Amino acid sequence: MNSTATSPAPDATQPLLALRGLEKRFSLSGDFLEQLQFKGGKLVRHQEHVHAINGVDLDIQRGEALCVVGESGCGKSTVARTVMGLITPSAGEVHYAGQRIDDLSTRQLLPYRRRMQMIFQNPYASLNPRMTIQQTLEEPIRLHHPDWTAQRIKDKVGDVMQSVGIDPDWGARYGHEFSGGQRQRIAIARALAVDPEFIVADEPISALDVSIQAQVLNLLMEAQQRHNLTYLFITHDLAVVEHFGTRVAVMYLGRVCEVAPTATLFARPRHPYTQALMSAIPRLEDDRPQHIRLEGEVPTPVHLPSGCVFHGRCPHAERRCREEVPTLIATDDGGQVACHAVEEGRIG
């Protein structure tokens, strides 16, 4: 495979994926003409931005499943899409196996495209409705292995279909003939077809029914063991994180507020937001909601609060929280947390 030639030899201590100061702003103001406004008799250019992510630093080690959790608008999907090169970051760098990839051209990126794959949220939209399953699965193989014979490609498609539990005889069918769970299996098969080492899964089970979620999660875990995969798993469902992730990063308003090994995080969440988030999961054994009440609502990512982005809703906020942006600091139990209160020892 030609891709191995372009990457440096794998180093055990080097993270497979490293995000450095990643930022992404989306313009809300439309094109140049729409940005012009009259203000005080003068024509000025006025631009507004959504700050989807604001300085995210994350390392993903080989073989782990890093889960990114957070509520809608926290930027977790933007992180996933930036990693995959679907979005170019406004600032910061993405390094894959030691090589910076966010500034590569489409052609230079091609070898990485084989090594990194993505699974999407909505299985009803992620398969091209006008292509058969066979065509859908053959396409990536044909692109990345132009030298393969038709028979070899066909065999490979049969293999991946088998491995995700879809009968290879169904290849001539279209996506809409399958149920949601089966479609997500096919989407997973498409990602696995080119033997990647790293998979970004953006809410892969949240559009599925409960009984199907278990099937797909099992499949993802099986695939991880069989192919020695590394996952970046985006979800809002903490119960899934607890089960699936080796490490968890909690995001709020475009910043990472806590990173910790799963067991540590669930045993002892440090950041006040993580605590609130975890208390809000409806648990089977509860007779009543037991959540920590947060004040107010998530601020809009257009006008970010100063200081710690969580201070407006945090029960522990002080003056410093309103003024100074907290950075991630290492905790004694192997995690990192960005909170002044934790740093000062005001809260556990």
Next chain:
Amino acid sequence: MSLLDVNHLDVRFALRGGDVRALRDVCFSLDRGERLGIVGESGAGKSVAAFSLLNLIAKPGYIAGGSIRFDDQELIGLSDRKLRKVRGHRMSMIFQDPMMTLNPVLTIGEQMLECLKAHRRISSREARSISLNKLQQVQIPSPEARLDQYPHELSGGMRQRVIIAIALLLDPDIIIADEPTTALDVTIQAEIMALLLELCEKHNVGLILITHDLGVVSQVTQRMLVMYAGRVIEQGPTREIINDPQHPYTQGLINALPQMATPGSRLNQIPGSMPSLSNLPSGCAFHPRCTFVERADGSRRQACHDQVPEFVTSGNCQAACHMVAEMIESERIPAEEQD
């Protein structure tokens, strides 16, 4: 006599391949102030059940049989005019997507006013004070200002609070909530659910909560129904069903949750997927996915293939399952022999 009695409700959709039966033989009841959860996956018919209570089923769907008695009045076959007195007034509904319910070109106040005036003869000033009062009840900050805002100026959580306030406007007896928090974030969801629970308890309002989330059902409701392929397959007190489910499907649903397995281990999945309503398996609709069709001794239970299971009572719960029926039968015989 319960406040709401649904018996043998049968809802069909007239499609080009013939009628599809969306609900079959659905029976349940709700007492005053009781909170009932209806649980099921997509396609189980739980939303159809909710919509049929208010006769809101859109064509090509129609109610083919059964009865819905509300406060000693039969709702099926009632004229639209009379039904409107019940709908929105004594039974109100909360939908999944707040933006679908709120009219984007009217302010919150105008919408509440409209709703009040449609059912009661009151002055605008009275209506405004009632609206304000309801907005305070749902704990919206600065309610006075909200009355003059448009729906798009509010966040998702706020909108859902407004919807709840509108649902409470006419002091209904029952609130039907169809996946009220699915579109919301976890922390907001927890707050909305807590609010709904608090309001129902305080005003003794009945709640029919339709959801796929077993955790929410266990936190909010007293009794629950589990639906599968258009049928109720298990019902009883929520806590008992969650702790000791009888029907294999309910068991599967609960065991499939990640929190029921040790982290990193394989989840207990239910094989296969929900059959399409137009092509239901014979006998028990769940039998192709059920691991109990085969008895412990290896013989197959033929009834699962041929006969639609009847409800059997086990403790406070009822389950429609041949396996459960057989177990109860086998327990009863030795007990009778001892007498």
Next chain:
Amino acid sequence: MTTLTNRPTSRWERFRDSYLLYSFKRDLIAQVSLLVFIVLVAAAVLAPWLAPMDPYDLTQIDILASELPPFWVDGSDPTYLMGTDAQGRDLLSTILYGARVSLIIGFGAVAMQAALGVCFGLLAGYLGGRVDAFLMRLADIQLSFSTLMVAIVVGALFKAIFGGGTFSDYAVPLLVLIIGLAEWPQYARTVRASVLAEKGKEYVDAARVMGLPSRRIMFRHILPNTLSPIFVISTVQVANAIISEAALSFLGLGMPETQPSLGSLIKSGFDYLQSGSWWITLIPGLVLVILVLVINLLGDWLRDVLNPRLYKG
């Protein structure tokens, strides 16, 4: 979906079970429209074999038999079923040949519009940004010139440079070009709108993540999913193009009288309307109206069927 059998369904079976066929069987207007349309197209295509005479062949034309009325009017000649025009051409034959010219120009112009519009629309929608702004402004400019203005300018230029004789020889391709150029923005806008909708879907992201080149994503992934609206506007556009051609010919900017289309036939008869020879104008006019009407009715039906909002809701 546990009921899936292993046998894949053929295209024919898919069509047989499709919603398209189902709704067609239930729609009398669509059936009649299609029947009339097929009869008209078949008659036009088979004109050289069906028509009793060849209006292009000067030897068959008898100037003495001009302005004969159709068979049900007194003074008609049974050889000329629909009568004759001012030059003594058999009207039935001329209409058949004329319909052929009209249809060729209609379909040709739509093919041209579609080719231009689809490419520009795809590029604008998929690439966005400056390309989008440029192409869409170009479309706006194009739309602000009416088809007639384009035709007058191009036609006048062509006639001035190459002379009227050359114009007659190249009238058909020229009209296809004019009407095609004038109306491509309709396609570009529709295609761009559906590309924008499709572009946001995850299968496009999936194709990008795979590393596919933009060209392949545009034509292999997005284009097939925008075909429904393209089909729908195509029906309307064919009708429009036929009308445009008729209008141009009526104004003397289109087909010359020696190779009449429906439009130029109507025009040639118009001068004789006052003198009582109404059939030269009225009969081709009626054919034109029916042709355009059935195409529009078919288009309406197709729009209702292919509009997912309507049949899913």
